[in-house]
Amino acid sequence: MCVLTRTIVVPSIRLSRRKLDVFKELEALYKQILVELVDYALKNKIDSFTRLKKDKYHELRVRYPRLPSHYIHTACQDAATRIKSFLKLKKTGLAETEKPVVKSISIWLDDHLWKRVGYTLILVSTHKGYIPVELQPHKLYWKYINTGWTLRTQPRIKVDYKHRRLLVYFVFEKEVGVNTANAEEVISVDVNENNVTVKASSRVYILETGIKNITIGYARYREALQSIKGNKCISRALHGREWKRKRDIRLKIANIIANTAKNLNAVVVVENLPRKCSDNMIRNVEDPVLRHRIYQAGFRSMVKSIEEKCLEKGILVFKVNPKNTSSTCPLCNSKLMRGSAPRHLKCPNCGFESGRDVVAVLNIEKKYLTLKGPMPLAPMPSEPTLEVAVLPVKEWARRKSLDAMRDHKPIQTSI
Numbered sequence: 001m002c003v004l005t006r007t008i009v010v011p012s013i014r015l016s017r018r019k020l021d022v023f024k025e026l027e028a029l030y031k032q033i034l035v036e037l038v039d040y041a042l043k044n045k046i047d048s049f050t051r052l053k054k055d056k057y058h059e060l061r062v063r064y065p066r067l068p069s070h071y072i073h074t075a076c077q078d079a080a081t082r083i084k085s086f087l088k089l090k091k092t093g094l095a096e097t098e099k100p101v102v103k104s105i106s107i108w109l110d111d112h113l114w115k116r117v118g119y120t121l122i123l124v125s126t127h128k129g130y131i132p133v134e135l136q137p138h139k140l141y142w143k144y145i146n147t148g149w150t151l152r153t154q155p156r157i158k159v160d161y162k163h164r165r166l167l168v169y170f171v172f173e174k175e176v177g178v179n180t181a182n183a184e185e186v187i188s189v190d191v192n193e194n195n196v197t198v199k200a201s202s203r204v205y206i207l208e209t210g211i212k213n214i215t216i217g218y219a220r221y222r223e224a225l226q227s228i229k230g231n232k233c234i235s236r237a238l239h240g241r242e243w244k245r246k247r248d249i250r251l252k253i254a255n256i257i258a259n260t261a262k263n264l265n266a267v268v269v270v271e272n273l274p275r276k277c278s279d280n281m282i283r284n285v286e287d288p289v290l291r292h293r294i295y296q297a298g299f300r301s302m303v304k305s306i307e308e309k310c311l312e313k314g315i316l317v318f319k320v321n322p323k324n325t326s327s328t329c330p331l332c333n334s335k336l337m338r339g340s341a342p343r344h345l346k347c348p349n350c351g352f353e354s355g356r357d358v359v360a361v362l363n364i365e366k367k368y369l370t371l372k373g374p375m376p377l378a379p380m381p382s383e384p385t386l387e388v389a390v391l392p393v394k395e396w397a398r399r400k401s402l403d404a405m406r407d408h409k410p411i412q413t414s415i
Contacts, residue, residue, distance in 0.1 A: 002311055005173045006149070010141050012133045012166040022128045023159050023166060029067055029127065030075060030107050033060055037079035042099055047087060049080040066127045074108035074154075094276070106169065111153040119145060122168065124157065133166055144172045176314050183316065185266035186368060189257060189306060190325070190360035191273075193297040196253050197357040199365060200260055200402050204358050204388040207256075207396050209249050215296040216289070218242040242296075250302050252397055254309035259401035261315045268310050269368040272319035273300050320367040330362040358388060 015023070037056060046052050053076040060072045086100040115123040115130075120137055123130045145151075149172035156169040190197040194212040198205045222238050261268050274280065277299055282291045307317045327336050327345075334349040336359065343356040354362075396402075 002176050003173055004176055004308070004311055005152075005171055006144060008141050008144060008170045008172060010138065010168045010170060011136050011160070011163075012168065013136055014164050015133075015166060019131055019133075020159075020161075020164055022126055022131055023124075023157075024161075026071075026126050027105055027107060027159050029064065030071060031102065031105050033064070033072060033075045034079055034105070035102050036060075037075055038082055038100055038102055041079055041083045042086075047080060047084045049077050052076045052080055068113060068125050068127070070110055070112040070125075071107075074110055074113070078108050106156040106158045108156050109154060114155065116151075133168070135168065141170070149174045174312075176311060183265060183267040185264045186269060186365050187257065187261050187264070187266045188269045188361040188365035188368070189303075190271065190357055190364060191299050191302045192357060193293060193299075195357065196302065197361050198257060198260075198402060199358075199361040200264060200266070202386055203402075204361060204386065205396075205402050206355075206357055206388065206390045207253060208390065208392045209253070210393055211246060211249065211297055212293060214242060214245055215293050219289075219292060246296075246298060246301075249393075250298070250305040251309075253302070254305040256396065256399060256401055257306055258309040258313045258315055260403055261310060262313050263401055263403050267316045267318055267368075268306065269318045269320060269364050270303050270306060271322035271325065271364060273303055273322060275300070318368055320364055320371070325363040325367070326356050326360045328359075328363055330359060330366055355388070 037052060040056060041047065041052055044055075046055070053073065057072055057076065061069055064072070082100050082102070086095060089095040109124070113125045117123060117132075120135050122133050122135065124133055152171040152173060155171060158167045158169070160167050185201060186199075188199045195209055196207045198207065218238055218241070225238075257268060260266070278295050278297070281294050285291050285294070310317045328334070329336055329347040329350060329352055331352050332347065332350045334347050336345040336347055338344070339346040339353055344353070345356055345359055346353045
C-alpha cells in the first residue's frame with residue numbers, strides 16, 4: 001500500500017475588519033515565536049521537535065499567556081522542520097544563506113486549534129477565543145471530499161491581506177494499492193524541453209508541449225511591458241499565467257500516460273532526475289536566453305506529475321539512472337554520433353539511426369528490463385514494426401490515453 005497526499009487551498013469569504021485584525025495579530029505573534037525558535041535551534045544545533053519543545057515551551061508559555069498553548073507546540077514543529085531542511089541544504093552546499101530566513105508564514109494548526117463544522121465552516125482558536133470562518137469550497141475540494149480521500153487533522157492557515165480573507169491549506173490523504181507484479185508491458189517516458197516522448201508497445205509518441213514557445217513568449221512580453229510601464233505587478237501576473245499554462249500541460253500529459261499504463265497493464269519507467277538537474281544542464285551554457293529556457297522547462301515537475309498521477313491510479317512507477325540515455329546506441333551500447341539533421345543520431349558501429357528522443361525512451365526501457373530480469377523488449381528500431389508519431393498539442397490534448405489514438409489518426413512512421 002502507498003499513501004498519497006494532496007494539499008488543497010480553500011479560501012474563506014471576505015473577513016470582517018474585526019476578524020481580519022484578530023488573525024493579523026495572531027500571525028504576528030506566531031511569527032515572533034517562530035523566529036525565536038529558529039534562531040535558538042540553529043544556535044544550539046537542535047533539529048528535534050521534542051528537544052526544542054522541551055527547552056522553550058515553558059518559557060514561551062509564560063511570555064504569551066493569552067495565546068493558546070498549542071500554537072507554541074505547532075511553532076516548534078514548524079521550526080524543527082525548517083531547521084532540518086536548512087541543515088540538509090547546507091550539508092550538500094545548496095543553502096543560499098548563512099542561516100534560515102523566515103519569510104513566508106503559514107500558521108500550523110493541530111486538532112486542538114480548529115474544529116470543522118460541516119464542510120463549509122471551521123472554528124479557529126485564537127487569543128481572542130474561537131473565530132468562525134466560512135469557506136468558499138471549489139470544485140477540486142468537493143472532488144477530494146467525495147472520492148474517498150481522508151482529511152488530515154493538521155491544516156495550515158495564511159492571511160491574504162489583499163483580498164481580506166483567510167487561505168486554508170487542507171491536506172488530504174488516501175491509501176492506494178500499487179500493482180507491483182504481473183505487469184505485461186513497459187511504458188518508458190523521456191522528458192524534454194519541448195516534448196515528452198513515450199514508448200508504449202511498438203509505438204513511440206512524441207507529444208509536443210510547446211513549453212519553449214511559452215517560456216520565450218512570456219519572457220519577451222514581460223520585458224516589453226516593464227520597459228514601458230515598469231510595474232512589478234505586471235511581471236507577477238504574467239508569471240502566474242505562465243505557470244498555470246505549464247501546469248495544465250503537465251497534468252494532461254500525466255493523465256494520458258497513467259490511463260495508457262492502466263489500459264495496457266504496464267509499468268511506467270522514468271528517469272531519476274537529480275534535484276538540481278537544471279544547474280547541471282546550464283553549467284557550460286553562456287547564452288542567457290537558453291539558460292532561462294532550461295530553468296523554466298520544469299523537467300522534475302513533469303516527472304513528479306507523472307509519478308503522482310500513476311500512483312493515484314495504482315500504477316507502479318520505476319526510476320532509472322538518466323546517464324547516457326540519449327547518447328548510447330540501444331543495440332550495441334556504442335557512443336552515438338551526430339547525424340545529418342538536428343537531434344538525429346547515428347551509430348558508427350552498427351549503423352543504427354534515429355532521433356535523440358526515440359533513442360532515450362529505448363534506452364530507458366532497456367535499463368529497466370536489464371534490472372528487472374527477463375521481459376520481452378517491445379520491438380527495437382531494427383524491426384520495421386516500430387512506428388513513431390509526432391503529435392502537436394491539438395492532437396493529444398483532448399485524448400484520454402495513447403492506445404486510443406491509433407484509431408483516430410495514422411501513425412507517421414519515421415524509422
